[in-house]
Amino acid sequence: MDQIKQLFHKEELPEEIKREYERWRSHRIDDKDLIQELAEIEKKNKEIYERFYTSLSFGTAGLRGILGAGSNRMNIYTVGQATQGLANYLNNHYERPFVAIAYDSRRKSREFARDASQVLVGNGITVWLYPDIMPTPCLSFAVRYFRCHAGINITASHNPAQYNGYKVYGPDGCQITEEAVEEISREIRRTDLFDDVKRGAYDMATNVGNIRCIEQSVEEAYLEKVMEQRVNPGIGEQCPIRIIYTPLNGSGLRMVREVLARTGMRDVYVVPEQEHPDGDFPTCPYPNPEVKEALQLGINLSDELQADLLLATDPDCDRVGIAVRHNGEMVMLTGNQVGVLLLDYIASSRKENGTMPEHPLMVKTIVTTSMVDAVAAKYGVEVRNVLTGFKYIGELIGELEAKGEEGRFLLGFEESYGYLVGSYVRDKDAVVASMLIAEMTAWHKSQGRTLVDALDALYAEVGYYKNAVDSFAFEGSDGMEKMAAIMEGLRKEPLAEIAGQKVVSRADYASSQRVCGDEAETIGLPKSNVLEYGLEGGSSVIIRPSGTEPKIKVYYSLTGEDRQAVENFYQQLSGWAKEFLGA
The missing domain is CATH 3.40.120.10 (Alpha-D-Glucose-1,6-Bisphosphate, subunit A, domain 3)
Known part of the structure; x- marks a missing residue:
């Protein structure tokens, strides 16, 4: 473990990295930001190494990385390489394939969506492209609506502003399967990001219909499906509530406002500093609706206007966080x-x-x-x-x-x-979730209670539960190696206790085995790099590497009759995790 904790430092660049850096310097780069960055890092070996020591990994969540120059960064060349790999895969499996593309408000998202479109049409593939930023669920909807063979969404969800990403969807509207990932990855690896990527002319492709604009009628079809999910239609008019909404400078504003209005929720205010699309996310460097700092401006406005509910969607509007007024204060759930x-x-x-x-x-x-x-x-x-x-x-x-x-x-x-x-x-889908959360808040208000009251009533009925997650970042060129070594070590030396609590069962989703005492059973789920530990009393701890970020996540699922005892147990477990993972 001591070796894992050592930071990597490279004084001399390997020759292959020097050559790749010089190849980028000598190539005709079509992005002035990349040209400037490549010049600025000249003779800065560590900076060069971080950008070129590896290539971005393509997985079930596609690509995700820091914006910038190099094979280990998100740029038009790594996006083009991934799209060429996808195009090869599609042409191997389908005749005349179709692909839908959407993008959010992040830096370079529009450019990446346009470039992906050019690569696809350069490979004879027809593209349905949203003309403006759209929520992630609208991409899934478009794939199914047009019966496309794949979809691409340019987003890094809730990551900080320096990140962007590239998600690929299958014909069912889900993110692609492991089998598709493996084949697309092989195609990407055999594709040189400068020499092997075919690009068509964007304007010509739009003129002849190879790049087609997704029209307003498709958005309306999506909204109609969202509205069909109402549980108590009309409750927003029968029991009005005041709502504060923030799209966190992302893509949710238009769709969320529209569904709230259609359900009769008209007393809605938007946080002005976070209303309009802005990939710099100036008021919340980490635009994650799980984090209080991202919601603070919304909480302040909720207090000022005495709102009942705060809704906050992340930049690609697939997740929503909330706070509700209870006993005069805004409480995050x-x-x-x-x-x-x-x-x-x-x-x-x-x-x-x-x-x-x-x-x-x-x-x-x-x-x-x-x-x-x-x-x-x-x-x-x-x-x-x-x-x-x-x-x-x-x-x-x-x-x-x-x-x-x-x-x-x-x-x-x-x-x-x-x-x-x-x-x-x-x-x-944070659009339908926002609608139903607002409807649920109004319904409970009509019964004389808040969502906190409703939650407390459930605790009194079924017992107290606490779920929490701690994330431990492993940044840098050796971050993935550290994470892999930790998971390997846990498998070689299984934990017998955690924070003084006996482990009564262990499950390894990579080997599909669950062991409880002397008995073993097969886990009937796809293999995954996840370890689960059952503790005495019915609580459990799960450890897994993130699929999208260089982090190991520890999930706690705790239960008991006494709230304070459960809270104290969580503190013990969280302290153990920080010590164990070297945080």
Whole structure:
């Protein structure tokens, strides 16, 4: 472990990195920002090494990285290389493939979307392109609406401003499968990012219809599907609430405002400093609705205007965080708490309204609160667990649809503030979630309670649950090596106890094995680099590397009858994790 903690420092550049840097310097670069950056890092070996020692890794979440020059950065050349790999894959599998493209408000997003379009048409592939920034779920919808063979979304979700990303979707509207990733990755590796990328002329392609603009009618079709997910239509007019909304300078403004207005939620104010698209995110360097600092301006405005509810969507508008007024103060709720409240609200209302389907089903990820199981049992709702990543929820919806059972699906959610109701898209959707959270807030207000009151009532009924996650960053050229070594060490020497609590079961999702005492069973989920530890008393700890960032995440799922005892236990576990991971 001591070796893992040592920081990498490179005094002399390897010859292959020198050559690659010089190749970039000598190439005709079409981005003045890259030209300037390459000149500025001349003779700065560590800066050169960080940009060229590897290439961005393409996975189920596509590409994600810091904007800048080099093979280990997001730029038009790494985007072009990835798109060429995707184009090769599509042309190997389909005749005359179609691809939908969307992008958010981040720096270079529009340029990357345009460049990806040029590469696709240069390879004979037709493109449906949104003309302006759009929420992530609208990309999933467009893929399904146009029956495309793939989709591309240019976004880095909630990462800091220096990041951007490139997500690829399959024909089902979900992020692509592991099998597709492997094949596309092979194509990317054999593609030189300068010499092998074919680009068509953008203006010519639009004139002849090879790049087609996604029109307003498609947005309207999406909005109609969102509106179909209402549980208590008209409650916003019957019991008005005041809402503060912030898109965090991202892509959610137009769609979220529209669905709120259509549901009768007209007392809505937008945080002015965070209203308009701005990839610099000047008021929240980490535009993550899980983080209080990102919501602080919204909380301030909520207090000023005595709002009932604050909604905050992340830059690509697939996740939403909230705060609610309770006893005169704005209280933030976690993704797990909101998901449990949504399940209780949807299930109870549909049962009351007579719209509950036969054999209702909800889906959650393995790191999401087990409180769901207790609440679902009240209404006879089946709970399915899937691996971390919303694409697995989307895939399960697809399985239901194939059997003609998509009507069973009530709700899918993950602890990281992602929710979906309805089967019209296959990714988390902060537009429909914002609508239903507002509706739920108004409904509970009509009953004389806040969402905090409703949550406390559930705790009194099924027990107290606390779910939390700690993230530990491993930046730099050796970050991934450190993370891999930690996970390997945990497998070689399994933990017998955590923070003084005995481990009573262990699950390794990479080997698909769960061990409890002397008994072992097979985990019926796809293999994944996840370790789960069951503790005495029903609590658990999960350790996994992030799929999109150089981080190891530790998830705590804790339960007990006494709130304070559970909170104290969390502090013990969090302290253990910080010491164990060297933070």
